[in-house]
Amino acid sequence: MQDQLWYIxxxxxxxxxxxxxxxxxxxxxxxxxxxxxxxxxxxNEAAESVFLLAEGRVKLCSYxxxxxxxxxxxxxxxxxxxxxxxxxxxxxDEHAETMQPSTVVLLPGEVVSELMHxxxxxSLGVTKLIGLRRKRVERRLxxxxxxxxxxxxxxxxxxxxxxxxxxxxxxVRIRVRLSHLDLASVIGTTRETMTLLLGELRTSGLIGVERxxxxxxxxxxxxxxxxxPPPRIADGTATTIDPTQKTVPVPRKDWSF
Amino acid sequence: MQDQLWYIxxxxxxxxxxxxxxxxxxxxxxxxxxxxxxxxxxxNEAAESVFLLAEGRVKLCSYxxxxxxxxxxxxxxxxxxxxxxxxxxxxxDEHAETMQPSTVVLLPGEVVSELMHxxxxxSLGVTKLIGLRRKRVERRLxxxxxxxxxxxxxxxxxxxxxxxxxxxxxxVRIRVRLSHLDLASVIGTTRETMTLLLGELRTSGLIGVERxxxxxxxxxxxxxxxxxPPPRIADGTATTIDPTQKTVPVPRKDWSF
DNA sequence: TCGGGAGTGTATGCTCCCATACAGATTCGC
DNA sequence: GCGAATCTGTATGGGAGCATACACTCCCGA
Numbered sequence: 001m002q003d004q005l006w007y008i009x010x011x012x013x014x015x016x017x018x019x020x021x022x023x024x025x026x027x028x029x030x031x032x033x034x035x036x037x038x039x040x041x042x043x044n045e046a047a048e049s050v051f052l053l054a055e056g057r058v059k060l061c062s063y064x065x066x067x068x069x070x071x072x073x074x075x076x077x078x079x080x081x082x083x084x085x086x087x088x089x090x091x092x093d094e095h096a097e098t099m100q101p102s103t104v105v106l107l108p109g110e111v112v113s114e115l116m117h118x119x120x121x122x123s124l125g126v127t128k129l130i131g132l133r134r135k136r137v138e139r140r141l142x143x144x145x146x147x148x149x150x151x152x153x154x155x156x157x158x159x160x161x162x163x164x165x166x167x168x169x170x171x172v173r174i175r176v177r178l179s180h181l182d183l184a185s186v187i188g189t190t191r192e193t194m195t196l197l198l199g200e201l202r203t204s205g206l207i208g209v210e211r212x213x214x215x216x217x218x219x220x221x222x223x224x225x226x227x228x229p230p231p232r233i234a235d236g237t238a239t240t241i242d243p244t245q246k247t248v249p250v251p252r253k254d255w256s257f
Numbered sequence: 258m259q260d261q262l263w264y265i266x267x268x269x270x271x272x273x274x275x276x277x278x279x280x281x282x283x284x285x286x287x288x289x290x291x292x293x294x295x296x297x298x299x300x301n302e303a304a305e306s307v308f309l310l311a312e313g314r315v316k317l318c319s320y321x322x323x324x325x326x327x328x329x330x331x332x333x334x335x336x337x338x339x340x341x342x343x344x345x346x347x348x349x350d351e352h353a354e355t356m357q358p359s360t361v362v363l364l365p366g367e368v369v370s371e372l373m374h375x376x377x378x379x380s381l382g383v384t385k386l387i388g389l390r391r392k393r394v395e396r397r398l399x400x401x402x403x404x405x406x407x408x409x410x411x412x413x414x415x416x417x418x419x420x421x422x423x424x425x426x427x428x429v430r431i432r433v434r435l436s437h438l439d440l441a442s443v444i445g446t447t448r449e450t451m452t453l454l455l456g457e458l459r460t461s462g463l464i465g466v467e468r469x470x471x472x473x474x475x476x477x478x479x480x481x482x483x484x485x486p487p488p489r490i491a492d493g494t495a496t497t498i499d500p501t502q503k504t505v506p507v508p509r510k511d512w513s514f
Numbered sequence: 515t516c517g518g519g520a521g522t523g524t525a526t527g528c529t530c531c532c533a534t535a536c537a538g539a540t541t542c543g544c
Numbered sequence: 545g546c547g548a549a550t551c552t553g554t555a556t557g558g559g560a561g562c563a564t565a566c567a568c569t570c571c572c573g574a
Contacts, residue, residue, distance in 0.1 A: 436550085436551060436552090437552070438550090438551075449553090449554085452551095452552060453553090453554090456553080456554095468551085469551090
């Protein structure tokens with residue numbers, strides 16, 4: 001695969017690197033393909049690399065002793081994951097698994113760290129990335145404590161709209177395909193309860209449900225129901241980075257780190 | 258107060274700065290005292306400064322619409338907070354409040370950012386700090402999803418032992434004073450349920466309870482009960498930074514960032 | 515194309531935990 | 545030192561949500 005340079009060059013995080021630095025990074029990079037539903041790394045594994053998702057979809061998750069899956073985050077093409085390596089993390093403490101057949105670029109942590117040492121811009125970019133995600137987790141923590149499953153789900157839809165929302169004739173459509181079980185695994189409830197809750201929201205006209213697809217029919221009302229301001233919809237439609245057509249992916253709200 | 262230089266110099270995060278850089282930082286720093294139970298900053302406030310807690314204790318928290326308090330973190334002397342300013346955070350999104358009469362050093366974000374630009378070591382230190390705390394929040398998220406209040410509390414005690422534990426004739430003592438309401442606000446339950454749970458743990462011989470003080474009588478058994486390895490006890494006893502006696506505070510596990 | 519697995523819809527008893535209420539104990543502020 | 549506020553302990557009804565069970569649909573892969 002010769003395209004790994006292309007993927008790296010078009011990642012916002014590495015944009016400010018000089019051609020020379022890019023080449024150094026590219027030389028040490030490796031590209032790998034993973035089938036659907038396949039682990040990329042495990043907890044307690046040495047955190048040696050940083051990952052850049054080129055194609056497909058990945059989830060970061062962990063498992064409870066009785067086998068339930070807690071989803072920490074979804075990763076889309078153009079996004080970096082496993083970046084805590086750069087903050088001195090020695091071992092992973094979550095699972096990374098593909099949800100679709102995926103292509104991943106592996107960047108050795110030491111190489112990126114070395115580049116950060118000489119590039120304040122890259123260094124700041126990494127700090128911002130880690131900080132942005134921390135903020136996201138903290139916000140999620142707040143929306144879980146003391147809240148009923150119904151409220152949790154409403155908050156989740158707000159987050160999904162902000163991160164993956166696109167405009168749609170009926171309202172705001174969530175760009176990613178998610179099963180009831182997926183949603184349940186994000187807010188920490190059971191699949192059955194999720195089905196029930198989704199039924200309620202549909203009946204009350206807040207959302208439209210097709211198989212694996214959700215449309216928020218009235219974002220303002222949904223936001224008001226949990227006392228939050230409605231989020232902005234960034235509306236990045238094309239997300240797949242496709243080197244054959246050499247289009248720059250539309251930057252999304254989080255800058256496609 | 259002329260001692261702010263002393264506080265800054267003895268904070269692990271700024272240790273690697275040159276005398277000249279330290280002086281520049283010190284010149285722009287301001288020191289403030291806050292009484293007990295007093296807000297330091299609010300959500301939506303402009304995130305202009307980074308804070309260094311010199312004395313006292315601070316909690317970071319947010320409130321649900323019905324007035325319940327969710328505690329995100331406790332801050333001890335020698336620790337930095339509000340550091341997301343350095344990752345480009347524009348506005349706070351949590352409350353910071355004193356739990357004890359406290360002394361705080363305010364460092365303008367722009368000054369620290371400027372220093373980071375020229376000091377890779379400081380830059381890395383900030384990234385590690387933000388990353389460490391992110392890891393902590395993510396771990397907490399995992400221990401909240403799908404778990405009963407009892408399990409949440411056991412996990413909480415493990416965390417407390419790791420962060421604030423000190424050896425004690427009967428086991429591991431939690432160094433900080435916490436009310437039942439405080440604990441409830443961390444795991445997202447009610448004060449009454451917390452009282453009940455603590456009673457159960459005491460009866461089953463896992464913990465010893467005095468007013469506001471907790472001793473874990475059998476850390477290994479407690480850890481085993483939730484399927485975790487028992488944490489290491491770092492045992493940093495003296496935590497107050499007292500410029501009058503000019504002692505370096507004992508470094509704790511998290512390096513007293 | 516056909517079979518199996520994954521996803522969805524629905525019902526039911528039961529358990530955990532919340533809301534509410536109240537009383538005694540302790541500590542803090544004045 | 546005294547009153548008030550906070551903290552702790554306990555009881556009770558009711559409700560949210562879990563575990564379990566089962567039928568049906570849709571999709572994917574062989």
